[in-house]
Amino acid sequence: MGGTAIRYWEFARLLSRWHDVTLAVPNETDLISPAFSILRYNLSLLKRAIQHSDVVIAQRLDPLLLPLVVKLKKPVAIDLYSPYPIESLSWLVHKNLHLRTLFTAVEVSMAKLQLRAGDFFMCANERQRDFWIGALMALGRIAPRHYDRDPTLLNLIGIVPFGIPASPPRQTRAVLKGVDRRIQASDTLLIWNGGLWSWMDPLTLIRAMAEVSRIRKDVKLFFMGGKNPNPNLFEMSMADRAVQLSRELNLLDKVVVFNENWIPYEERHNYLLESDIGVSIHPCHVETRFSYRTRVLDCIWAHLPSIVSDGDATSTLIAEKGLGVVVSSGDVHGLARAILDLADNPETLSAFRENNARAAGELTWEKVSIPLQDFCSNPRVLRDGSLGPGSLYARGVVHYLRRGFLEMRMNGVRETFERICERTFPVV
DSSP states (O other): OOHHHHHHHHHHHHHTTTSOOEEEESSOOOOOOSSSEEEEOOHHHHHHHHHTOSOEEESSOOTTTHHHHHHTTOOEEEEOSSOHHHHTTTTTTTSOHHHHHHHHHHHHHHHHHHHHHOSEEEESSHHHHHHHHHHHHHTTOOOHHHHHHOTTOTTTEEEOOOOBOSSOOOOOSOOSTTTSTTSOTTSEEEEEOSOOOTTSOHHHHHHHHHHHHTTOTTEEEEESOOSOOOTTSOOOSHHHHHHHHHHHTTOBTTTEEEOSSOOOGGGHHHHHHTOSEEEEOOOSSHHHHHOOOHHHHHHHHTTOOEEEESSSHHHHHHHHHTOEEEEOTTOHHHHHHHHHHHHHOHHHHHHHHHHHHHHHTTSBHHHHTHHHHHHHHSOOOOSOTTSOHHHHHHHHHHHHHHHHHHHHHHHOHHHHHHHHHHHHSOOO
């Protein structure tokens, strides 16, 4: 699962302790839970589920459903932990400027719709909160009555970062060292356990591994996830570029190893526990400033020291808690030195592991999701009464026209029509 799917799986697991929970998912899944219901949805099924629910929680509720929740006065918690309008600036980066501009316009219109319809908002850190407070203010969603009720505005927008399971992981089977022919039992193994998104920088890491390999042949890099399994996402080219660079530097399948598909969520701990160092490298740009690198949290859960780039909230956490090493964005030589320093110093790695073990207890889902728990226990409708279902519906139609035009430009008319039908009509 991607970060959003993991987040909502954990929300459902936690909230089901006190509430009847239905987790609505857009694709086929073999996951099951005795604690909550799982619904593979389309618009028709999701509409029915909303009608029978008391609270709705979503990251991006379909624009054609927003008028329904307003009409029925359903309390809605909108999850803004992923600042997708900013992320959109990096998507499709190798496409033409007109297409990228249209894509960003679609993402901004989606964000505006969510901000207009929500009653409670969640974000991942203080920087994001500042960003979204500005957006809410610009849309007229913050008024004196909100301030008078709560001058901190925490009842309107709270911080709910990514979390980790309360129980530490336990290895159940060998998966990499001595099992994969490319990785020996004695190797020092770095793991990139996140996606190869266009706003990340695996290329600097691969170039650093070329320098490392000239000094030590037993340091390997494993990319845990290759092509994204989500069929509804536009393809990004970073994974292909990373493989190509590894091939050009003669590192592919020797020093740098790519897992072709994503690791199942319930298997990820085995890969983390066999690794020695986690890595998350990104360039210095605006997405970095407002990001929250969710996969680094899994490294903390596995007590795995990390090497991360500077500039984001996660690198601040790593530095303050002594959980690993922070390097400058784009610094190939500095990154290579950091890798070699940790690989050559098991005592330092051991100290970082102890710090990660201590930090893990403060970052559990139970603790980080308290604002969401409070909202679900005391739901409230804070939307302005002047925003009617008709206005939202009209805005949703405009959004869909933009989205449809974008998809036709990207995928062709026939494929776009088939995808819209699959999302809209009941599953037979």
